[in-house]
Amino acid sequence: MFSGSIPALVTPFRDGAFDEEAFRAHVDWQIAEGSSALVPCGTTGESATMSIEEHDRVVAVCVEQAGGRVPVIAGCGSNDTQVALGHMKRAQAAGAAAALVVLPYYNRPNQEGVYAHFAALAEGCDLPILVYNVPARTVTDISVATLARLAALPGIIGIKDATGALARVAAQRLECGADFCQLSGNDDLALGFNAMGGVGCISVTANVAPRLCADFQAAxxxxxxxxxxxxxxxxxxxxxxxxxxxxxGPTKYALGRLRPGFPQALRLPMTPAGAAARTAVDAALAHALLI
Known part of the structure; x- marks a missing residue:
């Protein structure tokens, strides 16, 4: 079971291309600071603006650089089941330990469609799957009952829950079993999430404060x-x-403040953090005693 502080890694870009050297350094820093696993090509990694080839390359580089020191949970989601399956197969071939698969977005499948999507992925590839539920981005939600059906399948091992509904943790624990891995997708709710039975967080903040996030999860x-x-x-x-x-945007700005030279470029339609956000990040870094 995955647990602890698991950063959803940013993807550094330089001159419009994946900056492999900066990414490898970021992976090394995360591991040295206590992160328990790594997630490349999630939302924070700007996977939505990567080509399939870039996506698979980022996963492969992450696995290679981690070198078995921590497991890699590869972002493999798509609103096209066959595309997601292709990502899973290539992530498995690269050495990933599991796949993080977001609910199909834009299509808005019903619950039977959600079940069929994940069941097809589990049947088509034996790489373990963490369901990623983030209705604020996908519009689609997965019910506790549907998740329990999926938890009965051998390949579905857990969930990254970014619903913001803490009661889901207890409901999912009762329906899916205590061994079903529940990871928070919201840093600000991770304390309550863990108190209700969660075992860790796939974290944005861990990009910036990996040691503090690891210490928090250990506590x-x-x-x-x-x-x-x-x-x-x-x-x-x-x-x-x-x-x-x-x-x-704010996360890459924060990394630039903490690690001079870290590429802060984003891909359109994402744009750099505005002045108010930068001021908030500076104050928050000072509050956390990071600067």
Whole structure:
């Protein structure tokens, strides 16, 4: 089971292309700072603006650079089941430990369609699957009942839950079983999520504060809730500031502040963080004692 602080990695770009050297350095830093796994090609990694070839290359580089030190959960989602399956097969061939698969977006399938999508992926490839539920982006949601049906399949091992509905953690635990891996997709709710049975977070903030996020998750896992609350308070302004403008603009700005030379370029339609967001990030980094 995956657990702990798992960064949804940004993808550095330079002159419009994937900056492999900067990405490899980011992977090394994340591992050295205590991240327990890595997620390339998620939302924060700007996968929506990558070609299929770029997407697969980023996953392969992540696996290669991690070198078995931590597992890699490859972003493999698509609103086209066959495209998602292709990503899964190539991620598995590259050495990924699991696939993170977002619910089909834009198409707006019903619950039977959601089930059929994931069932087809599980049947077509034996790479373990984490369902990624983020209705604010996909419009589509997965019901607890549908998730429980999927949890009965051998290939569906858990969920990244970014619904913001903490009661889902208890409901999903009761329906899917205690061994079903529940990871928060919201940094700001990770404390409550873990208290209700979650085991970690696929995190945006961990890009910027990997050690603090790892320490926070360790405190939760060890039932040191007072320590976890103190770390939550230290990180909370940063959780908010990284979404003060369209993500991952503020996150790349923050990385530029902490790691001079880190590429801050984004791909259209994403644009750099505005002045108000940059001010919020600077204040949050200071509050977290990172600058």
């Amino acid at each position: 939760c896992a060890e039932d040191r809730w007072g320590d976890a609350l103190a770390l939550q308070d230290r990180l909370f302004p940063l959780h908010a500031a990284l979404f003060a403008d369209a993500s991952p």
